[in-house]
Amino acid sequence: MENIMSNARIATIVGEIRMLAPAEEQKIFVLKPMLQLGAKYGRGFFSSLELVWYAYAGKRHWKLFVRATGASRWRAITVDKVDSIEVADHELHRLNARIKQSASSREFEYKLLLDDELVFTGQGKFPQHSGERQRTVVFGDFADGARGAYEVAKAALSLAPDLVVMPGDIVYKSGLFSEYRKHLDPVLNGSSPDGVALCSSTVVVAAAGNHDVRIPDHEDELQHSSKSDLFAYFRTWRHPESGPKLHAKDVEEMVSKRKEGRKLLEQFGPAFIKRSNFSFFQGDVQWVVLDANKYMDWRNADLQSWLRKTLRAGRRKTWQLVCFHQPGFNSDAKYRGDWRMRVLNPIFEEYGVDVVFHGHCHFYERHRPLKFHPNPDESGKKRNPRGVTTVDLGFDGKENRKPDGVIHIVTGAGGTLLSPELRPSVHGLSDTTAFLCEDRNSLSVLEFGQRTLTIRQVDTKLEEIDRIVIEKD
Structure with a gap:
């Protein structure tokens, strides 16, 4: 599920938060976000990727925002909890979100928020189509x-x-x-x-x-x-x-x-x-x-x-x-x-x-x-x-x-x-x-x-x- 969110709303959220220091980041992520093809790739989802990460369990609210590189408007992407495991006496959650390609660009940017705090930013690109180098x-x-x-x-x-x-x-x-x-x-x-x-x-x-x-x-x-x-x-x-x-x-x-x-x-x-x-x-x-x-x-x-x-x-x-x-x-x-x-x-x-x-x-x-x-x-x-x-x-x-x-x-x-x-x-x-x-x-x-x-x-x-x-x- 994707929702278009206005620049003004994103600016309000991002403007009020700060990036975490590395030590704070390690208290949240077990494995940082990784871009992957995803389980459904190739079944009608050639133009989508999955962002996958592991975090310490807790009643927290994750938000992911994505926009095509050069675009002004951000999209809100649904974050799903896929799995829960226990390692070294810690409960860990595997989370993922499916990112769909926009018509305007192969390249995109993303921001990951936890309880309205910016915890990770990144950029990526979607797979090529036939005929492209x-x-x-x-x-x-x-x-x-x-x-x-x-x-x-x-x-x-x-x-x-x-x-x-x-x-x-x-x-x-x-x-x-x-x-x-x-x-x-x-x-x-x-x-x-x-x-x-x-x-x-x-x-x-x-x-x-x-x-x-x-x-x-x-x-x-x-x-x-x-x-x-x-x-x-x-x-x-x-x-x-x-x-x-x-x-x-x-x-x-x-x-x-x-x-x-x-x-x-x-x-x-x-x-x-x-x-x-x-x-x-x-x-x-x-x-x-x-x-x-x-x-x-x-x-x-x-x-x-x-x-x-x-x-x-x-x-x-x-x-x-x-x-x-x-x-x-x-x-x-x-x-x-x-x-x-x-x-x-x-x-x-x-x-x-x-x-x-x-x-x-x-x-x-x-x-x-x-x-x-x-x-x-x-x-x-x-x-x-x-x-x-x-x-x-x-x-x-x-x-x-x-x-x-x-x-x-x-x-x-x-x-x-x-x-x-x-x-x-x-x-x-x-x-x-x-x-x-x-x-x-x-x-x-x-x-x-x-x-x-x-x-x-x-x-x-x-x-x-x-x-x-x-x-x-």
Whole structure:
């Protein structure tokens, strides 16, 4: 629900209040406002976003006012309490408001008031329409308290992206709600002097990594204070509800083989897989985000059917991109034997997926365009299927811009890097590797033109590390 409020009325409200000091702000917000696509995005709500935040519970009255950049009139937006949880003996409320795009501008400003006191201001922009150029930034394995994460966040904000995609391991070590407040909010929402207001100004989309669903063990210094402290990924992110709809008993049978899966079932029920697997359109691009954690078995025929249907619906778009955390192709000595997700590569090939983005490995690695064909006796039977990998050696992204196969990019250099003795340069590279950078923090920058996609890898000083161009007829 939206109401138009006159400038005079807004001036009366805002003129009588003051912005809070940081110490006062922390007494209100647990997680500051974050711009997200929202659960209804893509179901008749392509021109709306959700503003999501967590605050300490109390009988308080929230007001949100929005106006198009350059406009004089503000709109009052309804604020809804979506959820209530208890963490560290504190009751917390998740609140959100759906902001609809006005006809006059993609860009907007907003003010958030609590009991008529101005507590937060921000600005944002709505997704592009078809035919419009756009920029997306991708980086993973991020909020772990390392200095590199702050530098990556600053670089990302300076690029003024239209969208940020995070391919998993968003918060370390166990994806706890308390870790979101300790590591994510200070970096991406400016809750510390070195942080930046990225989440409050730019739509962020996130895949679930292994550290996002990890359950602390007895040796961990930081333990979860309550069951609501676990799995903050599923409580914080409001992604489009476009995920697979499997029978409850089939989901239970699949995910209950892992302790994380059993705990997720206990807290969220079988429908949780719809919240970590989803797709959306932005301009001429389809994004498909998958949960590649071990409780998900992507040999499942119903999951593959959903993926095929989803990719089929995206064929009308110029670009089809996929994102999930654990790569099936990589040069990490620790993870290079994990081939589980290779089982999906034939589907990506069938529907013309252009690029698949991953994290998990704490470096940048671009693979040559490739095709993978599982051995007939192993396809659909083994978690790590063997097969034949065919590589396009002719594509260089410069002279030859038309790849024959799917390009896999690992962009997990968002936080702590591998120590020198663990780096791929010591243990050897994958046969499919085209380019590797392991010694610095970096992020991927995607520039979408009419029929070209330029992918650059830049360090935190925005110096270019790698570049390719993909071209469509």
